[in-house]
Amino acid sequence: MASILIVDDDPLVSGALSRVMDKMGQTSSVAASLAAALEAVRHEAFDIIFCDVRLPDGSGLDILPELRTGPLPPEVIIITGFGDPDGAELAIKKGAWDYVEKPLAVKDVMLAVERALQYRDRKRAVPAPVALKAEDIIGKGPKLRACLDALAQAASSEANVLISGETGTGKELFAWAIHRNSARAERNFVVVDCAALPETLVESTLFGHVRGAFTGADKPRDGLVRQADGGTLFLDEIGELPLAIQKAFLRVLQERRFRPVGGGQEVSSDFRLVAATNRNLEDMVRAGDFREDLLFRIRTFVLALPPLRETKEDLKDLVVHYVVKFCDQYGVPMKSFSPDFEQVLTAYDWPGNVRELIQALEKAIVTAKDEPVLFPKHLPEHIRVRLAREAVLKKKATEPARTDGPAATAATSLKDWRDAGLARLEGEYLAGLMRTTAGDIPEACRISGLSRSRLYTLLKKYGVPLS
Amino acid sequence: MALDVLFLMTRPSDEGWALLGAIGPLAPDGRLEVFSSLAGFEARLRGPKGNRSLVVVWDPTVGDLAALAGLNDRLAGLRILLVLPDDGAETVALAHKLRPAYISYAGDGIAEIMAVLGRLSVSGGDSPKPDRT
Numbered sequence: 001m002a003s004i005l006i007v008d009d010d011p012l013v014s015g016a017l018s019r020v021m022d023k024m025g026q027t028s029s030v031a032a033s034l035a036a037a038l039e040a041v042r043h044e045a046f047d048i049i050f051c052d053v054r055l056p057d058g059s060g061l062d063i064l065p066e067l068r069t070g071p072l073p074p075e076v077i078i079i080t081g082f083g084d085p086d087g088a089e090l091a092i093k094k095g096a097w098d099y100v101e102k103p104l105a106v107k108d109v110m111l112a113v114e115r116a117l118q119y120r121d122r123k124r125a126v127p128a129p130v131a132l133k134a135e136d137i138i139g140k141g142p143k144l145r146a147c148l149d150a151l152a153q154a155a156s157s158e159a160n161v162l163i164s165g166e167t168g169t170g171k172e173l174f175a176w177a178i179h180r181n182s183a184r185a186e187r188n189f190v191v192v193d194c195a196a197l198p199e200t201l202v203e204s205t206l207f208g209h210v211r212g213a214f215t216g217a218d219k220p221r222d223g224l225v226r227q228a229d230g231g232t233l234f235l236d237e238i239g240e241l242p243l244a245i246q247k248a249f250l251r252v253l254q255e256r257r258f259r260p261v262g263g264g265q266e267v268s269s270d271f272r273l274v275a276a277t278n279r280n281l282e283d284m285v286r287a288g289d290f291r292e293d294l295l296f297r298i299r300t301f302v303l304a305l306p307p308l309r310e311t312k313e314d315l316k317d318l319v320v321h322y323v324v325k326f327c328d329q330y331g332v333p334m335k336s337f338s339p340d341f342e343q344v345l346t347a348y349d350w351p352g353n354v355r356e357l358i359q360a361l362e363k364a365i366v367t368a369k370d371e372p373v374l375f376p377k378h379l380p381e382h383i384r385v386r387l388a389r390e391a392v393l394k395k396k397a398t399e400p401a402r403t404d405g406p407a408a409t410a411a412t413s414l415k416d417w418r419d420a421g422l423a424r425l426e427g428e429y430l431a432g433l434m435r436t437t438a439g440d441i442p443e444a445c446r447i448s449g450l451s452r453s454r455l456y457t458l459l460k461k462y463g464v465p466l467s
Numbered sequence: 468m469a470l471d472v473l474f475l476m477t478r479p480s481d482e483g484w485a486l487l488g489a490i491g492p493l494a495p496d497g498r499l500e501v502f503s504s505l506a507g508f509e510a511r512l513r514g515p516k517g518n519r520s521l522v523v524v525w526d527p528t529v530g531d532l533a534a535l536a537g538l539n540d541r542l543a544g545l546r547i548l549l550v551l552p553d554d555g556a557e558t559v560a561l562a563h564k565l566r567p568a569y570i571s572y573a574g575d576g577i578a579e580i581m582a583v584l585g586r587l588s589v590s591g592g593d594s595p596k597p598d599r600t
Contacts (some may be wrong), residue, residue: 193568198586366515
């Protein structure tokens with residue numbers, strides 16, 4: 001008998017779902033808000049969670065990572081509004097098992113539950129993996145844990161993996177960890193840094209060349225694809241790969257065979273592909289800059305790394321880890337942190353992600369030398385300047401509208417002034433929109449022309465309550 | 468855009484000097500630091516890296532490569548370009564432990580590695596390699 005949690009504030013929906021679960025011989029409980037759902041998962045291990053998108057205290061999609069915790073996290077089935085492709089897409093992208101549309105069809109619900117339970121049975125049958133070798137990946141927040149779970153799954157398979165994430169989120173580190181934890185760990189992990197390769201060198205670098213293939217080719221050379229035989233080929237920044245090479249590489253992926261530059265004989269290589277990108281490859285496909293067939297091939301398994309601003313719960317672990325490391329490296333005494341040092345680290349949004357944090361901490365340790373406590377003044381200036389500017393702009397944005405003359409605007413750039421004004425107007429518009437529609441999201445979407453996901457994002461950004 | 472380079476050459480040669488000479492204009496105003504021993508290079512890595520973002524290793528021995536692999540933690544955040552003495556399996560396997568951005572071979576001249584450095588200097592790709600975190 002499986003344990004099901006139904007998260008919906010509409011008693012008609014939760015009652016209907018409970019009856020279907022009863023009929024299927026499963027036990028179910030109900031939570032009517034995000035807070036109640038999080039409380040429930042803290043006390044009981046569920047197999048499946050039905051979760052409505054729109055709840056009184058926020059969007060169900062936002063707590064997906066927190067719901068999916070534990071050694072065998074529950075499968076989440078999102079309940080979306082009828083004909084809401086945005087909601088469905090977002091649900092799948094955020095890691096939901098499936099989605100069902102309102103009004104709920106009993107057949108659809110039962111099918112989704114049966115499939116999820118079958119999947120869980122198979123997952124239970126798989127022997128528990130040995131401890132993951134990923135000591136360089138710091139943090140234990142729900143989003144990072146979900147990434148580590150995905151890493152473990154990727155490592156135990158031979159599927160092509162696409163790692164996406166902003167610059168500095170640790171894509172190479174995850175690729176390296178996939179390799180180290182895979183059956184190919186004893187063989188080469190071969191990096192192809194597509195961003196560093198001039199177009200003229202890409203082909204011979206990847207596929208090698210025979211003697212005399214071009215001027216200066218005095219000796220035959222194996223390419224990186226061949227050197228990855230038996231191991232892992234890591235295509236970093238795959239979005240930078242020229243279109244002509246994409247075509248050739250697609251064939252290599254399909255057949256694991258290729259022809260070195262100038263060569264007549266095909267060569268084989270049994271490599272496992274891991275690719276990474278900080279670009280939106282789907283947009284690149286639409287723009288004609290990336291082959292759709294190659295995208296389909298490389299994203300058998302997708303690992304989306306969150307930016308640091310979304311995993312602030314890991315900040316403290318990261319800071320402690322790197323401060324200890326740098327103090328040891330530079331032979332200076334261990335530091336403690338002033339409260340405002342921690343506040344600055346938390347307030348900053350880290351556009352350069354973990355990479356930027358590491359650089360900032362290294363700078364702080366070097367600047368502080370033998371001082372025992374780290375203060376904000378030890379951090380790089382650009383971080384302190386940015387926070388100061390944001391604080392000023394935030395204060396301005398929350399002030400009541402005034403007819404400011406040139407003297408009031410002279411202290412900031414036109415762009416910052418315009419951004420602050422726009423932010424204030426957007427916030428006011430959304431508050432008014434929610435009042436007018438009494439929190440009716442479909443109506444608010446209709447009036448504003450915003451998609452549901454965009455509307456939720458903006459409401460969250462400006463702290464506008466749903467009703 | 469100027470490059471910030473740490474250059475390691477434990478076995479000087481005419482080609483190595485030629486590469487160093489060619490990198491010079493790409494890394495002006497003290498942006499190029501040259502090391503002739505692993506010990507000196509290792510000591511440098513113990514200090515703040517500042518803006519240094521690129522490591523070029525010319526013609527390392529197998530022993531050099533093994534020692535560099537042991538420094539992987541300190542090489543984090545740096546883009547590594549290797550010019551290997553040969554393409555033997557042991558050399559290549561050790562080289563890949565450093566997760567280099569580019570590998571070329573001493574016997575093949577310096578045109579290819581200069582093309583990579585040229586691309587990095589144009590694209591600003593000498594910024595710290597983002598994901599060796």
